[in-house]
Amino acid sequence: MGSSKDVKFCDFVVKEAIIPELEARDRAGVIREMIDSLAKAGAIEADLVEDLCSEVTKREMKGTTGFGKGVAVPHGKHPRLQKMVAVVGRSSSGVDFAALDKQPVYSFFLLLSPVSDPERHLAAMNVIFSNLQVDMFRKFLRQSDTKQKIWELLEEVDQSSRV
Template sequence: MTVDEILAPTDVVVGLRASGKAALLEDLARRASDALGIDVGEILPALLRRENLGSTGVGDGVALPHARLDTVQRPYGILARLRDPLDFEAVDDQPVDLVFLLLLPTGSGGEHLHALACVARRLRDPETAAALRGARDVIGLYALATGRSLTKA
């Protein structure tokens, strides 16, 4: 599995503002709800339950909030670069500015771990993370995250 199988260009956000972790997760859940046609009341509680098990702030300014849902048919992601880093209770206690929301089908088994590992490898690579932080726009952020370039229409 590759990041471009999980992430669409329309699901990349640059300069997202959030007042805190809960507000960020709610914003991302609403965006996923709109994109997938799944009630936000199903997505947000699943994300919060996962965060209650331990922060998905994996360190180096990166967070990978994720959840499994019965209503998700295939892995789905949203990549957000935050305007201002925020406290995400990350394992290294550093603020987070790169967030990749990942929603997976409930019965995905090993696919869940593979998708999560794929995204984590990409975003935790120091060179990739630095490039993502320096991307000028959504097109650049998507291209760097997936390794695929887009052209403006």
């Protein structure tokens, strides 16, 4: 693994915003539902929702963040964001996210970062992708059907990576 010892899931994933069963069935819908959830949880300002949706969708259209294995990590930056926040979403039926392997996506991490701190953004992406490459992590994440179960999985990872 790289060097992101200092960033953990619990530092940036907003527990209250976690969506154990996404209602959206398409790419733009998933992005909107996840950003809405962050706003409802008070993690981002409500008047930023539109901007962020278009930013993340625009980014996604330039190149999918569905890199395969049933996972995707849509993300974006905004100058008005004060701190980095993320939300986890799960779809038991899967969503066509134009993934590189053309397979449906079941697990999403949506990450929003301030423009001012690219290093922290890279650290969070490292934490996310290091874990998404672990078969057991993906399997457990896909099976976790409540907010609490998803959060406990992230907590477990945070604790096991503590040196």
